[in-house]
Amino acid sequence: MSALRQGVNRAALLCAAAVLLGAGAALATTADAVRDRLPSGWPRLGTDRVWLDEDTLGRWRDHGWWPPVVIAALAVPLLLFLCWGVLEVRAGRLRVLPLGRPGVTLAGPALAAAMAERLRAIDGVARADVRLLGRPRRLRARITLVLTPDGSPRAALRQLAQQAVAEARAAAAPRTLEADVRISVKAHRTRRIH
Structure with a gap:
């Protein structure tokens, strides 16, 4: 495997790991068992936090353009990840x-x-x-x-x-x-x- 490909693979895995770890840590702070053990100065999400209230959700329902945008925004990284996986498998053993x-x-x-x-x-x-x-x-x-x-x-x-x-x-x-x-x-x- 070339040094460039190794660098790209490691950078992609590091970014994915950082995003997943950060999201998991942020969501874990909403649990009482985790909140009680965190130092007092650390940021934490509120247990009563509402991500989308009824008013905001009602405003979003009035616009018909956002569901395709959200689906496309989620589909593009998934397709890129699948292409990357196929390239990695093909670069393996020589047939x-x-x-x-x-x-x-x-x-x-x-x-x-x-x-x-x-x-x-x-x-x-x-x-x-x-x-x-x-x-x-x-x-x-x-x-x-x-x-x-x-x-x-x-x-x-x-x-x-x-x-x-x-x-x-x-x-x-x-x-x-x-x-x-x-x-x-x-x-x-x-x-x-x-």
């Missing part, structure tokens, strides 16, 4: 990678499985998982390696770069392929002596 000739494709999960099998053959690797993400023009492989307790991270990374990633880059050429590697070590199982 199909078109190759040089029209109609010839390579399945993304097949390339990921081939990379994972190649990585499992490296000495000192207990488990390897590969996910291909991104778009067909710019690929990113998220690789998770679990090494055996006696495995060498340096040797595993060297073989990963020279074999599995190099072969995947050759298969995906002329597209770029970035690799994010996460390494952990399989813990020793402690033996219990009875």
Whole structure:
């Protein structure tokens, strides 16, 4: 995921969280249990507050333009949120990678499985998982390696770069392929002596 997309996602989630948290906190101050525990200087909504009295509601009923405006004002953010969600889902795993000739494709999960099998053959690797993400023009492989307790991270990374990633880059050429590697070590199982 690009830095711009991550920034937009985090900003959108932060704004939504701030609005929901503020609205929830404001509404919570109307409950007696919450009001009694708040410091005396904090703002709070009155328990007898009326949001729309009968006179105001009667004036609004005389105008026929406001229901469509309110519905549109609520529908636009909902549609934007749905579009954003669809874009996020589509930017996930790579399904199909078109190759040089029209109609010839390579399945993304097949390339990921081939990379994972190649990585499992490296000495000192207990488990390897590969996910291909991104778009067909710019690929990113998220690789998770679990090494055996006696495995060498340096040797595993060297073989990963020279074999599995190099072969995947050759298969995906002329597209770029970035690799994010996460390494952990399989813990020793402690033996219990009875």
